[in-house]
Amino acid sequence: MEQQGERVVDVVVVGLGAVGSSAAWRLAARGLDVVGIDQHEPGHPWGGSHGRSRLFRVACLEHPGLTPIARRARELWRELEAHSGEELLIETGGIMIGQPGTRIIDGTLAAAREHDLPVEQLDAAAIAERLPALARLDPGDVGIWDPEAGVLRPEAAIVAAVDAARAAGASIRTGERVLGIEVDDVGDIGHAAVTVRLERGDVRARRVVIAAGPWLAQLTGLPVRPHRVVMSWFGARDGHDASIDRIPVFIRSVPGTAEWIWGHGALPGDLAKVGPEFDGPFDEDDPDAIDREVRPADTARIRELVEAAFRDLDPEPADLTTCIMAHTPDGQFVVGPTDASGRVVVAGGCSGHSFKHAAALGELAAQLAVDEQPFTDIGFLDPRRFHPDGAVGGARAHAPRATGGSVETGSA
Numbered sequence: 001m002e003q004q005g006e007r008v009v010d011v012v013v014v015g016l017g018a019v020g021s022s023a024a025w026r027l028a029a030r031g032l033d034v035v036g037i038d039q040h041e042p043g044h045p046w047g048g049s050h051g052r053s054r055l056f057r058v059a060c061l062e063h064p065g066l067t068p069i070a071r072r073a074r075e076l077w078r079e080l081e082a083h084s085g086e087e088l089l090i091e092t093g094g095i096m097i098g099q100p101g102t103r104i105i106d107g108t109l110a111a112a113r114e115h116d117l118p119v120e121q122l123d124a125a126a127i128a129e130r131l132p133a134l135a136r137l138d139p140g141d142v143g144i145w146d147p148e149a150g151v152l153r154p155e156a157a158i159v160a161a162v163d164a165a166r167a168a169g170a171s172i173r174t175g176e177r178v179l180g181i182e183v184d185d186v187g188d189i190g191h192a193a194v195t196v197r198l199e200r201g202d203v204r205a206r207r208v209v210i211a212a213g214p215w216l217a218q219l220t221g222l223p224v225r226p227h228r229v230v231m232s233w234f235g236a237r238d239g240h241d242a243s244i245d246r247i248p249v250f251i252r253s254v255p256g257t258a259e260w261i262w263g264h265g266a267l268p269g270d271l272a273k274v275g276p277e278f279d280g281p282f283d284e285d286d287p288d289a290i291d292r293e294v295r296p297a298d299t300a301r302i303r304e305l306v307e308a309a310f311r312d313l314d315p316e317p318a319d320l321t322t323c324i325m326a327h328t329p330d331g332q333f334v335v336g337p338t339d340a341s342g343r344v345v346v347a348g349g350c351s352g353h354s355f356k357h358a359a360a361l362g363e364l365a366a367q368l369a370v371d372e373q374p375f376t377d378i379g380f381l382d383p384r385r386f387h388p389d390g391a392v393g394g395a396r397a398h399a400p401r402a403t404g405g406s407v408e409t410g411s412a
Contacts, residue, residue, distance in 0.1 A: 009033045009171075011369050012196045012205040014178055014219070016042055017049035018154065018355050019347045020211030022076065022362025023369075027209075028168035030370060035171045035203050036063045037178060037196065042162040043155035047213045047287070048153055048324045051231045053273055054136035054355035055249055055262060056089060058148040060098065061107030062353055063332060064114040068376040069360045073146025074148075076359035077157065084168070087153070090305035092264070094249030095122075095131060097141055104251055104260060108144045120145040133246040133265070133312050138255050149249040151264055154355055161359070176200065179196055181208060181219060183343055193343040207369045211347045212364075214287035214324040222334055223386050224349045225327045226287045229278065230298045233271035233319040240273045240312040247312070251277070261305050271318050274306055278325070278352060294320045327351050334383040335364050343368050346383050 013024040016038035024036035040046055056074070060066035069146040077089040078390040098104035112119040122143040129134035132139035166172055178196040210217050214226035235333075247265030254261055263274035299317050307315040326349055328334060334349040354361065360375075367374050 006204060008033050008204045008206065010205065011207045011209060012037065012194065012203050013034075013209045013211060014181065014196060015210065015212040015215070015348075016158070016172070016174070017047055017211065017213050018158060018163055018350075018358035019361045019365065020361045021165065023209045023211055023347060023365040024165040024172070024362075025161045025168065026363045026366035027369065028165045028170035030366065031169075032370070034165065035173060036138040036162070036165060037173045037176050037198070037203075039175065039177060041174050043159045045308070045321065045354075048219075048326060048350055049134040049213070049355065049358075051273075051321065051323055052153070052155070052270065053264065053267065054152045054154050055094070055251075055264065056091070056150045056152050056356040057094060057146055057249070059096075059108045059111045059119050059144065059146040060116050060353075060408070061104060061111065061251070063380060065377060065380050066357065067111050067115045067117070069357045069364070069378075072363060072375055073357050075362035076363060077152065080157065080164060080359065081158040083164050084156070086156050086160060088157045088160060089150055089152050090267070091150035092149065092244055092248045092405055093145060093147045095127070095134065095252070096146065097127065097134065097137070097250065097252035098260065099138070099140055099253065101335055102253070104253065105142060105144060110145070112118075112144070120147075121375060128369045131203075131246075131248070133242075133310065134250060134252065136255050136311065137311055138253065139293060141253065151244070151249060151267065152355060157358070161362070162405045170225065171334050173198075178212075178219075181210065181344075200359070201254055207343055207345065209345045209347060209369055211364045211365065213348055213350065214326045216326060216334070216346060216348045218287075220338065220344075220346055220383075222346065222349070222383055223329055225282075225284045225336065226328060227282045227325045228285045228290050229275075229323050229325050230294050231273070231275060231321050232299055232302050232317040233273050234313045234315070235271055235318040236266070236312055237314050242266050242310075242312045247272060247310075252309065254309050257305070258309060259305060261302075261309060272313055274302065274313070276302055276305060285324070290322060290324060290353050292322050294322065325350060325352050328330070331388065333361065333381050335361055335368070335378055336383050337368060342371065
C-alpha cells in the first residue's frame with residue numbers, strides 16, 4: 001500500500017529497446033508520470049534492437065492481424081521523424097519470392113486480401129525483368145511486390161523515441177540494474193500496486209510495462225526463449241552494383257534449397273544486409289552471457305545461401321555482429337496484461353520480426369496500461385494464450401547476473 005508522502009508514479013517501463021522506448025513515449029504523451037528504466041544507453045548493441053537496419057513491411061506474411069499494427073507503426077515512425085529531424089523509415093518497396101502454396105507467398109497474399117493492400121503479383125519472367133539482381137529463381141517461383149515495404153534505422157529510432165518521451169515529461173533512468181519486480185496483493189488499483197527494485201532506489205508505480213526483450217522470461221516466466229544470432233552484411237562483387245535501388249527489401253526462397261533469406265541492398269554509404277530465416281529448433285541462450293565472438297562456423301551457411309541467390313553480392317561477409325532474438329512458441333509477439341488486474345503489461349517476444357511494429361506495439365502497451373481500447377484486435381498476441389488457466393502469474397523477483405560489471409536489460 002502507499003505510504004503517506006511516498007512518490008508513486010503512474011507507469012514504470014522496464015526496458016527501453018524497440019518496444020519499451022515507444023511505450024515510454026506514448027505513455028508520457030498522454031500526460032502520465034512515467035519512469036523508463038534500462039541498464040544501458042538508448043540504442044545500445046547488447047540486446048535485439050540494433051544492427052543498422054530492420055525491414056519494414058505492411059503485407060505481413062506472419063499473420064494478417066499484424067497489418068493494422070504495421071500501418072499504425074508507420075504513422076508513429078513518421079511522427080518521430082518530425083520530432084527528431086532524422087530519417088527513420090526509408091520506403092523502397094519490397095519483393096517476396098517463393099513457390100505458390102508456401103508461407104512466403106500465401107501468408108503475404110492472405111494479409112493483402114484481408115486488408116485490400118496494393119500488392120502486385122509477378123511471375124518469374126516479370127521478376128527477372130524488373131529486378132535482374134534477384135533473377136536467380138527456381139522454376140515456378142512467383143513474387144509479391146509490396147510497394148509499402150522499406151527499411152528502418154533501429155538505433156536512431158530508439159533514440160528518437162526516448163528523446164520524445166523525455167520531451168513529454170518522462171523520467172529516463174539508464175545504467176540502472178533491475179533487481180526485481182514485485183506486485184502488491186492489493187485489490188484497489190488506485191493504490192500503488194507494483195514495486196520495481198533497483199540498485200539505486202526502488203520505484204513505486206500503479207502499473208508497469210515490461211518490455212525487456214530477451215529477459216522477459218526471467219522477469220515474467222513467459223515462454224520467451226532467447227537465442228543468439230549473427231547478423232551479416234555484404235559488399236558487391238567487383239564491377240557489380242549491390243545498392244538498394246537494385247536489391248530492394250526482399251524475403252525470398254533460395255534456389256535449389258528449402259531455405260529462405262531476407263534482407264536488402266546497400267543503403268548509401270553502407271553494405272547489403274542478408275540473413276537466414278530461422279524457425280528453430282535452437283538452443284536457449286542466457287541473455288546475460290551471450291558469446292559475442294563470431295566464428296567461421298557461424299557464417300558458413302549464410303555464405304552458401306548468398307552465393308546461391310545473388311550474382312552481385314560477394315558471399316564473404318564484410319561485417320558481422322551478434323544479436324539476441326526472443327522467440328515465442330507460436331512465433332507471435334506477446335502484448336497484453338498478465339492477469340485480470342492489468343497492473344502488469346508485457347510487450348515483447350520479437351520472434352525475429354517485431355521491429356517494424358515496435359512503435360505501434362509501444363502504443364498498444366500504453367493503451368493497455370491506461371485501460372484504453374486497443375486500436376486493433378490483438379487477441380492473437382495475448383500472453384495468457386500460453387497458460388491454460390489464462391493467467392501468466394505477473395512479475396516476479398529477479399536478480400540478473402552481471403556481465404563484465406554490468407547487466408544487460410531491456411532490449412526488445
